[in-house]
Amino acid sequence: MSAVRQPPALSNQPGPPFNAPAARRLRAALGMGPEHVAYDLQASYGMPYATPDLVLAWEGGELAPTSPELTALAGVLWCTPGELIGRPQTLREHRIARGLAPEDVAAALGLGLLPYLQLEEDKEWRGTDRLTAALADFLRLSLPDVITLTGKEEQLAELLRSAVTTTRRQPYVRQVCKLIPLDKRLIEHTLGELYEAYQAQLATTLSWGDFTTTNRIQKLGEDFLAQIVAHFWNTVEEKRP
Known part of the structure; x- marks a missing residue:
C-alpha cells in the first residue's frame, strides 16, 4: 500500500x-x-x-x-x-452520530454557538443539571449515555468493583443511589446479582493446587471486573419491570 x-x-x-x-x-x-x-x-x-x-x-x-x-x-x-461510529462517549460524538450541526444543538439548548462549542471542547462536563436534562431529551440519550457523557462512568465503575468484591454492599448501594437516579431497591438487587455473578466466576471444583486453573480463575475475575459497568446496565435492564 x-x-x-x-x-x-x-x-x-x-x-x-x-x-x-x-x-x-x-x-x-x-x-x-x-x-x-x-x-x-x-x-x-x-x-x-x-x-x-x-x-x-x-x-x-x-x-x-x-x-x-x-x-x-x-x-x-x-x-x-x-x-x-463506535459507541459515542462525548457530547461531540453523540452529536455527530445523530448527524446534527453544532448550531442545531446549541439552539435546542438555548445557548450561543461559542458557549456550546466550549462544552464540546471541555475535557470535563460543566453543564448544569438543567442543561444535562435538556441535552438528554434533545439527543434522546439513555441513562448510561448520560452517565458516560457527564464523566461519571469511572466513578460508577470503582463503586461497582468495590461492591461486588465485598459482602458489605450497603454503603455502596447508597453511593450508587447518589450517583444514578434509580430506585434504591433496584440498585440493591442489581449489586446482589453482580456479587453472585462475580463469585461464580471465581468458583471451581478443580484442585486448588492446579496453577493453571488458579490463573484462569483469576483472569475470569479480572475480565468480569473490567466489564463491570456493562454488566451493571445489562442487569438493571433485566430487572426493570
Missing part, C-alpha cells in the same frame, strides 16, 4: 470513534470496491486526496476519518454517520 496523505488542515481534527468493520460491511453490501468509494468522495464531496489506499486505511483501522470525512463516507455508503 502506498503512503496515505491527508490535507494538514483535516489531519489535525480529531474524529469520532470509527467503526471500521461497519464501514467494510456496508461497502461490501453495496458491491463497491475501495476505488468506487474513493471516486465518489472525490467527485461528490470535494475530497481530491481520497484514494483507494485511504479507504482501506480507514477500514483497516490504520487511520480514522475526521468528522467531515466520516459524514462524506456515510453519504457514499448510503448510511447515517451513526452507523459508522
Whole structure:
C-alpha cells in the first residue's frame, strides 16, 4: 500500500470513534470496491486526496476519518454517520452520530454557538443539571449515555468493583443511589446479582493446587471486573419491570 496523505488542515481534527468493520460491511453490501468509494468522495464531496489506499486505511483501522470525512463516507455508503461510529462517549460524538450541526444543538439548548462549542471542547462536563436534562431529551440519550457523557462512568465503575468484591454492599448501594437516579431497591438487587455473578466466576471444583486453573480463575475475575459497568446496565435492564 502506498503512503496515505491527508490535507494538514483535516489531519489535525480529531474524529469520532470509527467503526471500521461497519464501514467494510456496508461497502461490501453495496458491491463497491475501495476505488468506487474513493471516486465518489472525490467527485461528490470535494475530497481530491481520497484514494483507494485511504479507504482501506480507514477500514483497516490504520487511520480514522475526521468528522467531515466520516459524514462524506456515510453519504457514499448510503448510511447515517451513526452507523459508522463506535459507541459515542462525548457530547461531540453523540452529536455527530445523530448527524446534527453544532448550531442545531446549541439552539435546542438555548445557548450561543461559542458557549456550546466550549462544552464540546471541555475535557470535563460543566453543564448544569438543567442543561444535562435538556441535552438528554434533545439527543434522546439513555441513562448510561448520560452517565458516560457527564464523566461519571469511572466513578460508577470503582463503586461497582468495590461492591461486588465485598459482602458489605450497603454503603455502596447508597453511593450508587447518589450517583444514578434509580430506585434504591433496584440498585440493591442489581449489586446482589453482580456479587453472585462475580463469585461464580471465581468458583471451581478443580484442585486448588492446579496453577493453571488458579490463573484462569483469576483472569475470569479480572475480565468480569473490567466489564463491570456493562454488566451493571445489562442487569438493571433485566430487572426493570
